[in-house]
Amino acid sequence: MFSKFFIERPRFAVVIAIIMALAGLVSVFTMPIGMYPEIAPPEIRVSTVYVGASAETVAKNVGIPLEKNINGIENMLYMSSSSYNSGAYQLSIAFETGTDPDLDQVKVQNRVQQALSSLPSEVQTYGVTVERRSSDILAFLQVTSPKGTYDSNYLNNYVENNIKIALSRAYGVGEVNIMGSATSMRVWIDADKVAALNIPVTAIKAAITSQNVQPSLGSIGSAPGDGKQVLVYSLETQGRLNDPKDFENIIVRTAEEGGLVRLKDIARVELGSEDYLMDSMVNGQPAVSIMINKSSGANSLNAMKAVRAELAKLERFYPEDLEVKIFKDTTEFISASIEEVFFTLFLTFLLVVLVCYVFLQDWRATLVPSIAIPVSILATFAMMKALGFNLNILTLFGLVLAIGLVVDDAIVVVERTLALMQAEKLNAKEAAIKAMSQVSSAVVATTLVLLAIFVPIAFMGGITGKIYQQFAITIAFAVGFSAVNALTLSPALSATFLRPFEQKETGFLGWFNRFIQGATNKYLVAVGYIGRKISVIVFMLLILFALNAFFIKITPTSFLPDEDQGIIMVNVQLPEGASNVRTKAVNDKILEAIKDHPAIESVMTMEGFSIMAGQGENVGFAVISLKNWAERKGADMYSTNVLRNLMA
Known part of the structure; x- marks a missing residue:
């Protein structure tokens, strides 16, 4: 018999369990963490x-x-x-x-x-x-000059040349988008003057291109020479122009009489933006906004830690009156959700152990399923890591459900072993061997039935299948490892730990035993009565089917559940041809509609850019950051209520 080998060699069974648990521990600390599986x-x-x-x-x-x-x-x-x-x-x-x-x-x-x-x-x-x-947004940052020392051109240029470069090389960062434009030398041509002088725009462009170059002048003293030169000097020039005054002195035309037409004579030159399409504000004040996207497969929490660490390094290099703040960290919701699920997982484990103790009423008997649960769960983490899964709400929810399933096999083994010890007066080892000969096939059959339920879900197609694939496979592996433990570890522990004991007749456990016995007797009477009334059973089943059909029809459906993630993103898209002024007016209305709502922490608005509609003067975007969940109590403080105010 398969289980007898482990009953006679309990150390071997324990070593296998330790290996499974260690593999899971290593995996759980190295797995990516996200809200949902990678479905995009x-x-x-x-x-x-x-x-x-x-x-x-x-x-x-x-x-x-x-x-x-x-x-x-x-x-x-x-x-x-x-x-x-x-x-x-x-x-x-x-x-x-x-x-x-x-x-x-x-x-x-x-x-x-x-x-x-x-x-x-x-x-x-x-x-x-x-x-x-990647469409997964890690965070929004805001860059401002609180005292107004720097204009938007300076802030955009500083972010482009310093902050963006540093953040782009941080772990897990896939893309850094600046909601603004890089600094550029702007030449504003006076149409009347160029028309009067008959200077085409192409001539102005050619003059700027030809006189704003980096020439290679060579060197003095390099080979071939007269053989007497002992030093070599490299020749350098000023190179490309970088000051408005230098551009103003570019010669556009020379006359035969010696007259010159310089760029400053026919145009205004200034250091401005490459384009004036995008503009952003935070709470109505000018700011440069930055959107950071996560790279595919990266751990969201670790990526955000890397971003924070990079910002901390950069902080000491900021010029005076330049401030960089994290407007919204989207991983806060992921972290809070994962913590809640882990707490639920731990609480579920404690409740299962408590229930096992109440029914088994012996700490030795309770110890066996209490060990089997974490071993099965940790081994499942190892397989999740091997298959490239991440820790998300669905996989952890699957583990919460799996705790109630994996404990069943261990309880069956323990309960049957105890029953044989009491009924046939066998020692723990003999009882465990006989118990496994009786329940092994039942354990395997139960496991196969559960696998037959969850494994097909893993083969569903499309995005829906991708979402529930990890959920189903997680439960399937947990159930599979539970069966392995029930055939190896649980009988070995039962043969080692279990001792004969008498059920309690007094106290809470004594009362509980009497209550369960009474409820069991009444249940048997009810089953006996209903078993003789087939028509009653059929009638009850029909009622249940009708109720199921009714509730399925009236229950709202959605692709994923609506959750208050602490952030609301609003897309603004006007008709083609609408100017930036009209887009800004819409954003101003959004800010006005919600600025006094007690649930709102801050609002970022952008014109000329939208994560849904791309770029253009007729598009805009607003990010509404809500206060921490602990500060928002009551239904009127939920994100849905804020949206209702916005749509009113």
């Missing part, structure tokens, strides 16, 4: 800029060549592109769930290289970026 299909983004081109020109000369080459790539689900009047172009390619995003990126990069020669020279000079994209 891997996405690769291709982006570039065709400076000065309209959206139509960008779509025709940049979009079509790229999309023709990328279309039909292996495992591609769909692709969508956006072209903007600023000259920007973005193409998002979604791949089948489960594919390797690194390999997908390489495939897209190869197709882009094939199309590169078909793109305009300006685009080739700017370059085409291919990067992995």
Whole structure:
């Protein structure tokens, strides 16, 4: 008999259990943590800029060549592109769930290289970026100058050249988006003057391009020479211009009489933004907003810790009156949810152990299922790690349910062993061997029945199947390890620990025994009566089926449950052609509608950008950060109530 081997060698069974538990302990501290399983299909983004081109020109000369080459790539689900009047172009390619995003990126990069020669020279000079994209937002940051020392141009430039670079290399950060524009030298041409002087814009552009270069002047004293030079001097020039005054002195035209037309004579030169499409504010005050996205497969909590650590390093380098704050940390909800589930898992374990003790009424007998539960659960963590699962609400919820399932097998073994010890006066070892000969087939059969319920769920297709796959497989492995423990560890522990004992006749346990016996007697009488009334059973079943159908019909349905995550994101999209002024007016109305709500901590508004609609003067975005859950008591403080005020 299989179990007899372990009963006679309890140390071997214990060693197997220890190995299973240690593997689980190592796995649980190294697994990624997230709210839900990775259900979003891997996405690769291709982006570039065709400076000065309209959206139509960008779509025709940049979009079509790229999309023709990328279309039909292996495992591609769909692709969508956006072209903007600023000259920007973005193409998002979604791949089948489960594919390797690194390999997908390489495939897209190869197709882009094939199309590169078909793109305009300006685009080739700017370059085409291919990067992995994740829709999971880690945090929103705000950069401000509280005393107004720095304008938005300075803040944008500082963030672009310092903060973005540092955050991009932090662990788990996939993308850092700045809701603003980089600093650029702006040349505002006086149309009347250039018309009077008959100077075309192309001539101005050519003058700026030819005089704003980094020439290579060579060196003095390098070979070949006269053989007497002992030192070599490299020649350097000022290089590219970086001051408005230098640009103002660029010569646009020279006359035969010696007259010069400089850029300052026909234009105004200033250091401004590359474009004025985007603008952001926090609580109505100017600010630079930063959105940080998580890389695919990264641990959300560890990634946010890395971001905080990087910001702490940067803080000592900030100029005076420059402040960087975390506007909203989205991992706070994940952390709180995971902590709640872990607490529930621990509480469930304690309740199961308590119930086992109340019914078994012997600490030795209770010890066997109490050991079997954590061993089965920890071994399940090891398999979750091996299969690439992450710790999320669904997998942990599966483990909570599994605790009630994994304890059954151990209880069956212990209860049967105790019954044989009392009825046949056998010692623990003999009783365990005989008990396993009687219940082993029942344990295996029960496990197979449970596996037959949960394993098919793992083969469901689509995003729904991806969500519940981890839930089902987690329970299946927990039940499987429970059966293994019931056939190896539980009989070995029963043969080692169990001793004969008498059930309590007094106190709480004595009262409990009498109550259970009375309830059992009444139950047997009821079953005997109903068993003789088949029509009653059929009638009750019909009523239950009817009630089930009724409640299924009236119960609301949703893809995922609505939860108060402490943040509300609002997308603003006006008709095509709407100006930035109209978009800002809508954002101002949003701020006005909710600014006095007691549940709101702060509001970030953006014009010219939306995570749903991309870029454009007719789109905007608002992020509403709610106070901590501990500060929001009562139904009127929930996020749904804030939304109701916003929609009113």
